Amino acid sequence: MSRIAFVTGATSGIGKATAEAFAGAGIDLVLCGRRQDRLDEVAGELSSQVKVTTLLFDVRDKQAVLAAVNSLPDEWKNIDILVNNAGNAHGLGTLDQGDTDDWDAMIDGNVKGLLYVSKAIIPLLLARGKGHIVNISSIAGKQTYANGAVYCASKAAVEVISEGMRLELTQHGIKTTNVAPGAVETEFSLVRFKGDEEKAEKVYQGFDPLQAGDIADAILYAVNAPDRVTIADITILAGAQSAATTIHRK
Numbered sequence: 689m690s691r692i693a694f695v696t697g698a699t700s701g702i703g704k705a706t707a708e709a710f711a712g713a714g715i716d717l718v719l720c721g722r723r724q725d726r727l728d729e730v731a732g733e734l735s736s737q738v739k740v741t742t743l744l745f746d747v748r749d750k751q752a753v754l755a756a757v758n759s760l761p762d763e764w765k766n767i768d769i770l771v772n773n774a775g776n777a778h779g780l781g782t783l784d785q786g787d788t789d790d791w792d793a794m795i796d797g798n799v800k801g802l803l804y805v806s807k808a809i810i811p812l813l814l815a816r817g818k819g820h821i822v823n824i825s826s827i828a829g830k831q832t833y834a835n836g837a838v839y840c841a842s843k844a845a846v847e848v849i850s851e852g853m854r855l856e857l858t859q860h861g862i863k864t865t866n867v868a869p870g871a872v873e874t875e876f877s878l879v880r881f882k883g884d885e886e887k888a889e890k891v892y893q894g895f896d897p898l899q900a901g902d903i904a905d906a907i908l909y910a911v912n913a914p915d916r917v918t919i920a921d922i923t924i925l926a927g928a929q930s931a932a933t934t935i936h937r938k
């Protein structure tokens with residue numbers, strides 16, 4: 689029987705690549721994001737392979753999250769996999785100089801948004817007595833770097849929430865996988881640097897960065913593991929990366 693995955697942040701980067709990998713594995717898709725044109729594009733690309741529906745909402749808006757999940761027709765509520773991927777970094781700056789709007793965007797999106805989506809979906813998994821939650825954390829959730837403390841804190845929170853989910857949900861047949869990528873070439877740096885393409889490109893220069901599909905492969909591996917196996921944590925660094933901010937560039 690085919691499975692249904694609910695993927696947040698499916699309009700770009702890791703979320704989009706995960707949707708593509710899932711479609712290749714015959715997993716039906718609820719694709720979520722804030723850009724309807726992008727959602728339509730991804731849905732159009734994948735709907736020849738699997739059943740696809742889209743939901744437009746901002747994860748920071750708890751009423752919108754709940755309304756979106758409630759709006760799903762019953763057959764789409766049989767969710768097997770939740771991928772909590774939506775999130776971004778906003779700015780790089782010291783704690784005394786940092787922009788508090790950036791802090792709000794990161795804490796509200798990466799932490800509270802993930803919680804709102806989870807709160808809406810977990811009851812559906814509990815009702816079925818099975819499921820799998822994949823949370824996209826970061827190497828930044830394990831290793832703090834200067835000027836990125838708020839982003840790092842938001843991802844450290846994801847790591848803790850993953851542990852909490854595993855402790856609460858395993859007994860109900862629901863697995864939790866925490867995925868912590870290193871430097872992945874997506875729109876991430878373009879968003880962090882507010883559209884400054886030159887700055888964003890520099891992040892990935894002089895080495896071969898991870899591609900979104902590399903992370904999607906790992907996510908697919910985790911959700912395809914047999915029932916007797918829980919892939920609890922996956923950390924994936926670029927080949928030339930030895931720590932969050934240590935990248936051996938040529």
Ligand code: NDP
Nearest residue numbers: 697699700701702721722723747774775826872874875876
């Ligand atoms: P992208 O910028 O390419 O994708 C981010 C996705 O998140 C988009 O689909 C965006 O969709 C969605 N999103 C962001 N904010 C919101 C929001 N408030 N509400 C709903 N959707 C939102 O970056 P990545 O693919 O790289 O990032 C995906 C995840 O991976 C993030 O959680 C990021 O922190 C994490 N990560 C990224 C790494 C990297 O180096 N790239 C490394 C480690 C972790 P839309 O704009 O349509 O809403």
Ligand code: 8X3
Nearest residue numbers: 826827828870871932
């Ligand atoms: C994204 C990777 O190292 O820029 O989470 O924080 S990093």
